Every structure is written in C-alpha cells, then in structure tokens.
Amino acid sequence: QSVLTQPPSVSAAPRQRVTISCSGSSSNIGSNAVNWYQQLPGKPPKLLIYYNDLLSSGVSDRFSGAKSGTSASLAISGLQSEDEASYYCSAWDRGLNGLVFGGGTIVTVL
Amino acid sequence: EAQLVESGGGLVKPGGSLRLSCSASGFTFEHAWMNWVRQAPGKGLEWLGRIKSKTDGETADYAAPVKDRFTISRDDSKNKLFLQINSLKTEDTAVYYCASPGGYSSSWFVLWGPGTLVTVSS
Numbered sequence: 001q002s003v004l005t006q007p008p009s010v011s012a013a014p015r016q017r018v019t020i021s022c023s024g025s026s027s028n029i030g031s032n033a034v035n036w037y038q039q040l041p042g043k044p045p046k047l048l049i050y051y052n053d054l055l056s057s058g059v060s061d062r063f064s065g066a067k068s069g070t071s072a073s074l075a076i077s078g079l080q081s082e083d084e085a086s087y088y089c090s091a092w093d094r095g096l097n098g099l100v101f102g103g104g105t106i107v108t109v110l
Numbered sequence: 111e112a113q114l115v116e117s118g119g120g121l122v123k124p125g126g127s128l129r130l131s132c133s134a135s136g137f138t139f140e141h142a143w144m145n146w147v148r149q150a151p152g153k154g155l156e157w158l159g160r161i162k163s164k165t166d167g168e169t170a171d172y173a174a175p176v177k178d179r180f181t182i183s184r185d186d187s188k189n190k191l192f193l194q195i196n197s198l199k200t201e202d203t204a205v206y207y208c209a210s211p212g213g214y215s216s217s218w219f220v221l222w223g224p225g226t227l228v229t230v231s232s
Binding site (some may be wrong): 016028032035037039043044045047050051056057073085086088091092096097098099100101102103104 | 145147154155156157159160171172173174202205216217218219220222223224225
C-alpha cells in the first residue's frame with residue numbers, strides 16, 4: 001500500500017484530456033512539493049513536473065500539474081499514443097523523513 | 111552531458127550481500143544529494159534512501175523497510191555512489207536506480223541511470 005494514492009489506470013481517446021490524481025496527507029503533499037514522473041516500459045523514470053506545477057526542461061506543455069491541500073493532479077491534454085506509459089507522483093514525507101511515491105497510474109490511449 | 115550508470119547487479123542467493131555502484135559524470139557530483147530508488151518486477155517505484163553532500167555532513171537517510179540492511183556511501187574523488195545490501199531477501203529482487211536531484215538537495219530527480227537488475231534466488 002503506497003503512502004500516496006493514485007488510480008491504477010486511466011484511459012481516453014486521442015486528442016482528449018486525462019487527469020491523474022494523487023492523494024496524500026498533511027505530512028507529505030500538504031507540506032511539501034509534489035513531483036511527477038513518466039516511465040515507459042523498460043526505461044528509467046523521466047521527470048515531467050516538479051515543485052507542484054513547474055514543467056521540467058524539454059517536456060511538452062501538454063503536461064501540467066496542480067496541487068490543492070493534500071491532493072495533486074497531473075493533466076495531459078491533446079492525448080497522443082506516445083503518452084501511453086506509467087505515471088508516478090512523489091513527495092517528501094516529513095513524518096517518515098523520506099520520499100514517498102504513489103503506486104503509479106497506467107495511461108492508455110484508446 | 112550529465113550521466114549516471116549503475117553496475118554491480120546480478121544473481122545472488124538469499125542471505126548474501128551485494129554492493130551496487132553508480133558512476134556519475136557531466137555534473138558537480140560532490141554537491142549533489144544522491145538517491146537510490148528501486149522497482150520490483152511489475153511494481154511501482156520505491157525510494158530507498160539518500161546521502162547528503164560532504165559539505166552538508168555526508169549523512170544518509172533511509173526508508174524504514176530497508177534501513178537495517180542497506181548502507182549508502184559515496185566517493186567524491188571518483189564520482190561514485192554506492193549501495194551496500196546485506197542479508198538479501200527474495201523481495202529485494204528489483205531494478206535499482208541511482209538518481210540525482212534537480213537542485214543539489216531537492217526532492218525531485220532530473221537524472222536517472224538506466225538501472226541495474228538484482229535477482230535474489232536460490
């Protein structure tokens with residue numbers, strides 16, 4: 001059971017928009033930055049969003065992040081086949097004094 | 111170009127030990143708070159721990175499930191990061207990644223190695 005909760009999967013048609021949620025608590029998301037990664041099969045994770053809503057260098061602006069209270073979200077607009085991947089949120093947890101990840105969300109383009 | 115490359119993985123018997131290495135290049139390694147993350151087959155990402163820079167005390171923080179068996183160290187003269195794993199268990203089977211932060215000590219990782227596979231099996 002992951003400290004941060006993500007839906008196992010989301011799907012949408014090409015050119016549509018999907019949103020992935022990440023739910024935590026006051027000790028992690030509520031008090032620290034949320035970051036998002038994309039992972040393609042057999043590859044290491046790639047940073048998409050850092051510090052809640054900042055776009056990592058070279059990442060398409062179809063990706064955006066937001067945070068409110070103890071929850072965060074990643075949105076992908078104009079969905080493309082190349083967006084099919086697993087997505088993970090992360091945040092520092094001051095109670096655990098460690099970094100925690102969400103369980104990951106698989107995005108499928110229909 | 112900044113790069114991380116892990117090595118040292120392989121097949122190990124339960125109860126054994128292993129030392130993983132991560133070679134860094136293309137950035138100021140000595141200033142970076144370096145991290146280890148692993149991913150079991152078909153599972154999600156799990157942060158294992160980090161080591162601060164020498165100027166920040168070179169202390170390490172660990173995830174609770176591994177703190178008694180894992181030790182992170184670094185050799186700044188060789189731009190290398192290490193992960194010592196003792197008393198290996200079958201559940202330690204995973205790809206192990208080293209990762210460097212975006213801003214030396216930040217909680218987001220801009221650079222990842224390709225990973226090294228550790229398989230624990232008798």
